[in-house]
Amino acid sequence: MKLYLDCADARQWTLPAGCPTVQGVTTNPTLVMQAGLPVSLPGYLQLVAQAGEAKISELMLQLPRADVGEAAQWLEVLLPAAVQARVRLTVKLPCHPDWQPVLREVQAWGVPTLLTGLSNPMQLLWARAQGAHFVAPYVGRLQAEGRDVWSLIEACVAVQADGLHLLAASIKSADVLSRLIACGAHAVTLRPEFAAELATDPLTLAAMAQFDRDVVTSHSAAL
Structure with missing residues (x-):
């Protein structure tokens, strides 16, 4: 299972020893704002540059508005910047039909797409029909709402064979992370x-x- 960091603050992209290799970084407008960056094209260009400097191989950026023209303008600038930084770019969009025109525009540029905020099986089937590469249900939020989150997760895993990969987000506990690993989730995104x-x-x-104490005790007994 791949690990992504859910954070737009480059200072937090390095994890301590004992953590697995990070596959990439995923962000959204809220995280960008929290990191003190503008939710704008210059702000996103700064994230791309920082990812390159940190040798982060994948960066997932969420477009802020359902504006096809703006999406094209941003991609025209972001894609060459990502190539120069040696960063693979994935574009995130809300899992909602209002964003379908933007989704089509992003796909026309040949950029992988992630539909975020997926919350029910009909959305999952719609995302598969749209040819998205990733879906991101917010596991913690779904649990807080009292939803049967694991039936949705199992459905997401079941359609991974069709090329729609599960990127489980909003993980709040080690037990949830263990269950996601066990059920075959393609990836998770965690706060650093x-x-x-x-x-x-x-x-x-x-x-x-205990081992250290027993080593000392054994050594003392041998003297």
């Missing part, structure tokens, strides 16, 4: 602080401390 928190574990530390 949550990923870093799981680089070690109190139970592992306790076992290590």
Whole structure:
């Protein structure tokens, strides 16, 4: 399973030892704003440049408006910048029919697409019919709403054979992450602080401390 960081702050893109290799970074307008960057073409160009400097191989950028003309203008600038930075670009769009014209424009440029905020099986079937590359259900939000999130996740995994990959987002616990790995999710996106928190574990530390005590005890008994 691939790991993406859900963060637009380049200072948080390096994880501590004990974490797996990061496949890429995914952002949205809210995360861009939180990182202190403008939700604008210059702001997105800065993200592309930062990804190149950090040797982040994939960057997922969400277009801010359902404007076909603006999408074309942005892609005309962003795609060459991504090539120069050696960053593979994926364009994120909300999983909603209002965004279908923009989706078609992005696809015409040959850019991979991710439909985000997927929340039910009809949206999943629609996303597959549109030829999207990724779908991103917000697992934590769905659970907070009392939805049967795992039936939706299983459906997303089932259609991965058709080329529509699951990128599970809004992961709030290690147990949820374990279930996603077990069910065959293609990828997850995590907040950097949550990923870093799981680089070690109190139970592992306790076992290590016990081993150290037992080594000392064994050495003392042998003297």
